[in-house]
Amino acid sequence: MIAYARDRRRFLLFGGRRQVDPETHRYRANVLLESLLDLGPTFIKLGQLLSTRPDVLPPAYIDVLSSLQDDVPPAEWDGAKEVLEDELGPVDDRFVSFDTDPISGASLGQVYRARIDDDGTREVAVKIRRPGVEELVRADLRVIHWSLPILLYFVDDARAFSLENLADEFSKTIREEMDYEREAEMLQEIKSNLAVDDRCVVPDVIESHSSPRVLTMEYIGGTKINDVEELDRRGIDRGEIAENLQRVYMQMIIDDGVFHADPHPGNLAVTDDGRIVFYDFGMSGRVDEYLQEKIVDFYAAVANQDIESILDVLIEIGTLSPDADRAVMTDVIELAIQDARGEDIEQYRVHQVIGRVEDSIYEFPLRLPKNLALVLRVATVVEGVCVTLDQDYDFIATATDYLIEQGYREESIRRYIRESGEQILQSADSLTRIAPKTERALDRLERDDLSVRVGVEDSQNVFENLAKRLIYGMLLTMSLFSMGVLYALEAPEASLVAAAFSVVVGIQLYRSFRRVRAIRARPQFTRQSLRQRRGDE
Structure with missing residues (x-):
């Protein structure tokens, strides 16, 4: 977060933005990925959710964190067996056979293949919640909610809006994912809606072998x-x-x-x-x-x-x-439509649009x-x-x-x-109501009884910058005058202090006139870039 804040303000509390290349973003994203894996299931799930939120993270982070969708370390069978037997009873009594190697590992649960029925012909997939995950998730959610005010301090209003929604959404989603009874209900409802659709197939729920922490489904x-x-x-x-x-x-x-x-x-x-x-x-x-x-x-x-x-x-x-800015967003959406249609996009136009939005990339x-x-x-x-x-x-x-x-x-x-x-x-x-209102306004104008209130919007902080420059200018003038007077009065130490102060104020005045450098961006995730990457591979 300190690095992120320094990207926005080079010296945290003051100074312009600094240039960050994609390799630096990718390095940070990999560090974040390793941290999420070390922190456990809740943060792995948070990383999965972040990998689909381009309104929160830059593209390099999205690209790296997307590996969490499938690459989740498996839990030991002994812990999963304990959960299974607490919910359904002895494994050998409820299943004809049970393969203890998971076929799928998720952040909150794992899926195993097994067989049920007396003749062992019905193959099922058994989803078992990870052991001890409930207490861990509760503790991790407390950490996330305690950390949120700190994170919001470092980000702009648009990302603060997205982060607050993300935190609420994540808490709700992760609790719902741990509720296998809710999952069974949603599965059955979606299966009912798609029952006559021959384009897809949704597995059945085996209710006799399911519980709040175990969900057994038809294996397809x-x-x-x-x-x-x-x-x-x-x-x-x-x-x-x-x-x-x-x-x-x-x-x-x-x-x-x-x-x-x-x-x-x-x-x-x-x-x-x-x-x-x-x-x-x-x-x-x-x-x-x-x-x-x-x-x-x-x-x-x-x-x-x-x-x-x-x-x-x-x-x-x-x-x-x-x-x-509707003009900028019009160009962005036109490019998005071209890409969604699979059309070739002229690269110079992509760079042109990016050039228009990169000055406000943190306030997108x-x-x-x-x-x-x-x-x-x-x-x-x-x-x-x-x-x-x-x-x-x-x-x-x-x-x-x-x-x-x-x-x-x-x-x-x-x-x-x-x-x-x-x-x-x-x-x-x-x-029909404009004419009488206009007549009343003209009457008030004729009586010199019309007042106008004007509100000025200054999204670019023009007045603030002007005020800073005026103050810096006055301070610089004062310090230079003081330096000359002190030098004339043969007070060299004091004049050196005034000279140093003049240099600091002069630098700040110079910086206030410099155009803030934007974080350079380059187009990613278009179909053309996908083709180019595959061609390179």
């Missing part, structure tokens, strides 16, 4: 969704899988209002017949009707490439600050409200999976087709026409 095997070589070997159409994945998630979020919220490759697989398998419903969420409506409006605006409507929706749902106007964080996480990770399956995948085209097929695009247009009509009526009503 498959090829990991990002294992493109194996998918090709099995003759599975990766482009079709990508499209099906996006469509299923759009249905869950827009239509059903309940969704699987952790779609990283470790939780997605593909069966031999091309169906998508969903694992691990510990992180799942709900979307209210208002947010569903705004998501539809957002997709419709993207489909129409209506940048102004996109900005309006982002402001309405609280993702974009109303004070954001994007933020994530609580009710949208999981949805954005899903959209970001799903697009990453789709691009892994098909580098030329057009995310927007699929969304547009889905909106048209479901009638959402026409509904959005009708709602826009209805709202526009209401605004016209309100405008007409306002016009």
Whole structure:
């Protein structure tokens, strides 16, 4: 945090920003990664959540922390066995066979393969909460909440907004993930919603072998969704899988209002017949009707490439600050749409846009409200999976087709026409009241009884900087005059003190006229950069 603060103010309390290269960010991110792994399950889960929050951390941190999605050290079987037997009884009595090597390790629990039924034909996946994790999580959450005020001191308002939401979201999410009964309910609800969908498959819950700390599900095997070589070997159409994945998630979020919220490759697989398998419903969420409506409006605006409507929706749902520079954000969104469509982006234009935003990189106007964080996480990770399956995948085209097929695009247009009509009526009503108000204002002006109050917004601190320069100038003039007088009075020691003071004030005055250097940024995570990295490899 001290290093982060020094990036913003070279000498912590004063001075301009300093230049930080991507290699330094990556080094710090790796140090953070090792610290999170040492601190245990709660902080591993926090790192996983941070890896999906570009509004909190720079891209280098996101890239490094994303390895936490799959690379979590396994716990010892003895501890897991103790939890299992406390909940269900002796392993040999409840299971025909049980493989003690975990097939999947998560920050809060581990998954094992086993067989049940008398003939041992039914294969299941048994998710067991890590031993002692409840007390550890409670203690770690206290540490995080105690540390939050200190962290907020080092960051700007936009990141403070995101960090406070992140802390609240994290506390809620991690408690929900430890509640396997809730996970079973969410799994069953999502399975019911997708029951007639032949594009995907959701495992059954084995209630007889489940409890608050153990969740037993039907085992469904498959090829990991990002294992493109194996998918090709099995003759599975990766482009079709990508499209099906996006469509299923759009249905869950827009239509059903309940969704699987952790779609990283470790939780997605593909069966031999091309169906998508969903694992691990510990992180799942709900979307209210208002947010569903705004998501539809957002997709419709993207489909129409209506940048102004996109900005309006982002402001309405609280993702974009109303004070954001719309001209800059227009360029940013245009580039994002091009990249989402898989189009080639002219690099000079990317650098041009970055040059316009880098002066305010720490005050970037994007933020994530609580009710949208999981949805954005899903959209970001799903697009990453789709691009892994098909580098030329057009995310927007699929969304547009889905909106048209479901009638959402026409509904959005009708709602826009209805709202526009209401605004016209309100405008007409306002016009009828303008004339008398204008006449009263003119009467007051004629009687010299009209006062005007003016509020000045100074987001760039122009007046503050001007005041500093005036003060520094007066101090410098005074110190130089004092130095000359003291020297004339043959007081060399005192004149040297005045000279030193003059030098310090002169340096501060000079620095106040210098343009603050921005942290240099370079474009990352575009499809072109992905292709270039793969080409280098």
